[in-house]
Amino acid sequence: MDEKNVKKFYLIREDVLPESVIKTLQIKDALKENPELSIYEAVREFGLSRSAFYKYKDTIFPLDEKVEETKEFTIILYVHDKVGMLAQVLNTISQIHMSVLTIHQSIPMEDKATITLSINSAGSPTSIEDVIFELRNIDNVYKVEIISMSM
Template sequence: MAREIKYYIVAANALPEIFVKVAEAKRMMQTGEADTVGAATKQVGISRSAFYKYKDAVQPFNDMKAEHIITFYCMLKDNTGVLSSVLSVFATSGANILTINQSIPTNGCAAVTISAETSGLAETLEKLMADVAAVDGVVRVEVLAG
């Protein structure tokens, strides 16, 4: 009979230091700050064996309430550079693109959904949407979720 796994949310300062260091080593590898497990574990001050022992059991909690993730829906003309121009508007505004999904164009247009973390916006959401709508080739832009 398989043992049921239970999960708990625990403040980092209540955890044994090894768990926090394993999470930090995993983060360093994901962001490219460390190229190997050996380099990451050396930088955080733990052994490779400790890392491998706990790596699958330790996951950082991403507080979604602290972030501002918004999914935008855009209808774009199937012209070269339109999506690139839209993404440039997001980058200039300070939004951090998380996902991009584009359908295969039909009737000269493609549906695109863009999820972005918007807590770093240098402008209002309304201004961002107006700037995207002003891009040549954008037929429609709206907020789907957020």
């Protein structure tokens, strides 16, 4: 495969995005919510040039939008090693109507471990941000990160 045609993807937090990219996402949302709104009206409303909008519109997507398309992602949980941790995590995943595709739990070191889960979100209305929030709220989970998505 020609390396020039291979596109790389990155996960990036919203707070570090340039203002023009954030406005592009807002415009895309506004256009989706109101099909009668023209691109010209939307860019004027959000204070962005049409050229900037066209530059970014096909290159930036909310994470949930990609999850809706692909339905699969992998997360890692950093946990304090306590009896029943994996069961609590799996119960939480089940309660939000998602399926676990693969599980890996590391050997605990200094009372800390990791749990890596590949998850299928097909059939679940829960957003990926809500999944992370729910998992972070489990006692003895101190960090949750997305490490990959199918695209």
